[in-house]
Amino acid sequence: MLHTVNKSSFERNSLQSCLNTIDDTSVILLIEDGVISAANNSKSSMIADLAAAGRVFALQGDVEARGISSKLADNIKLVDYAGFVDLVVEHGTAVSWV
Amino acid sequence: MKFAIQVNEGPYQHQAADSAFQFAKAAIENGHEIMRVFFYHDGVNNASNFTLPPQDDRHVVNNWASLNIKNAEGEPELVVCVAAALRRGMLDESEATKNAIEGYNLHPAFRISGLGQLIEAGIQSDRLVVFGD
Numbered sequence: 626m627l628h629t630v631n632k633s634s635f636e637r638n639s640l641q642s643c644l645n646t647i648d649d650t651s652v653i654l655l656i657e658d659g660v661i662s663a664a665n666n667s668k669s670s671m672i673a674d675l676a677a678a679g680r681v682f683a684l685q686g687d688v689e690a691r692g693i694s695s696k697l698a699d700n701i702k703l704v705d706y707a708g709f710v711d712l713v714v715e716h717g718t719a720v721s722w723v
Numbered sequence: 724m725k726f727a728i729q730v731n732e733g734p735y736q737h738q739a740a741d742s743a744f745q746f747a748k749a750a751i752e753n754g755h756e757i758m759r760v761f762f763y764h765d766g767v768n769n770a771s772n773f774t775l776p777p778q779d780d781r782h783v784v785n786n787w788a789s790l791n792i793k794n795a796e797g798e799p800e801l802v803v804c805v806a807a808a809l810r811r812g813m814l815d816e817s818e819a820t821k822n823a824i825e826g827y828n829l830h831p832a833f834r835i836s837g838l839g840q841l842i843e844a845g846i847q848s849d850r851l852v853v854f855g856d
Contacts, residue, residue: 631739631856657738686745687738706749713850714724714755721853 626651627716631723633661634668639722644671654704654712655683663701664693676700684709726750727844728760731855733768734783735776739855740769744786746852757792759800759844762833766855767808770801770833788832801833802840 628651630640640662643653653675655663662668663683672681677700685703688694697703704712713719728747732739747757762769774784792800803813812828815835819827829835845851 631742656742706745707753709746710750710753710755713726713852717850719850719852723856 627654627712627719628652629654629656629719629721630659630662631657631721633658634671635661637723640671643720643722644675652680652682652712652716654709655681655701656687656709657684658687658691660684660687660691660693663688663698664696665698666696669698673698673700682708682712724755724849725758725847726755727758727848727851729841729844729851729853729855730760730762730766730769731764731853733765734774736765736768737855740766740783741781743852743854744783744790746854747790747792751790757790757800758794758848759802759840760787760792761841761844762801762803762807763838763841764804764807764855765811767803767811767813770803770808770813770830771828772830773828784830788830791832799832799834803829803833803835804841805835805837808835 628643628647630643632639634640660683675681682702682704685705728743730743734740750757769787771784776782787801794800814827815829816827
C-alpha cells in the first residue's frame with residue numbers, strides 16, 4: 626500500500642499513526658506540509674529506518690516550496706507528480722493520513 | 724489505469740485543491756484515465772463559476788475545467804456532492820429553480836450529484852486517491 630502524509634510531525638501525529646499501522650511492504654509519500662518530516666530535524670529518527678530501506682518518498686515541488694532541498698534527511702527519495710502517479714499505480718490502495 | 728480522485732478542500736484555502744489538480748494532470752499526461760473527481764465538504768467551492776482570482780494567480784476552477792473530464796455520454800465527471808454544495812450556496816440551474824433562488828453559480832464543467840457517485844467511483848476505478856483533511 627501507499628500511504629500519503631500531508632501534515633508536519635510538529636503539527637499533528639498523523640505520520641506516527643501511519644508508522645504504527647503500516648505493514649512491511651508499504652511505502653510512505655510525504656506531500657504538502659508532510660515534507661517537513663523529510664528534513665533533517667529533531668523528528669528525523671521517526672522514519673530513518675524506513676528511509677534506509679528505500680520506502681520513504683517526498684514530493685519534490687513541496688520540498689522546494691518549503692526551502693528544505695538542502696536539508697533533507699538521508700535516503701529520502703524525491704518524486705514529481707508523475708512519480709506520485711507511478712507510486713499509486715505500483716503500490717495499490719492509497720491511504721491518505723491527515 | 725482508471726483513477727478516481729476525492730477533493731475535500733476548497734481552492735485558495737488548503738493546498739489539497741492544487742495537489743489534486745496536479746496529480747490529475749500528471750495522471751492524464753502519463754496515459755491514465757481520470758474516470759471521476761468527486762468534490763466533497765469544502766471541496767465543492769472548486770466548482771464556483773464566480774471565482775475571480777487576480778490575473779497573476781492560478782485559476783483553480785478553470786484549471787479543473789481544462790482537464791475536460793467527461794464520461795462516454797459527454798457529461799462532466801467533475802462531480803459535486805449535492806448536500807455539501809447546497810449548504811454552501813453552490814447551485815446549478817435546476818437547484819436554483821427548485822428552491823426559488825435567482826441565479827446559480829456552478830461552473831458548466833461540473834455537475835451536482837449524490838454521495839453514491841463517490842461509492843461508485845471507488846468500485847469502478849482501479850485507484851481512489853483522497854486529497855485534503
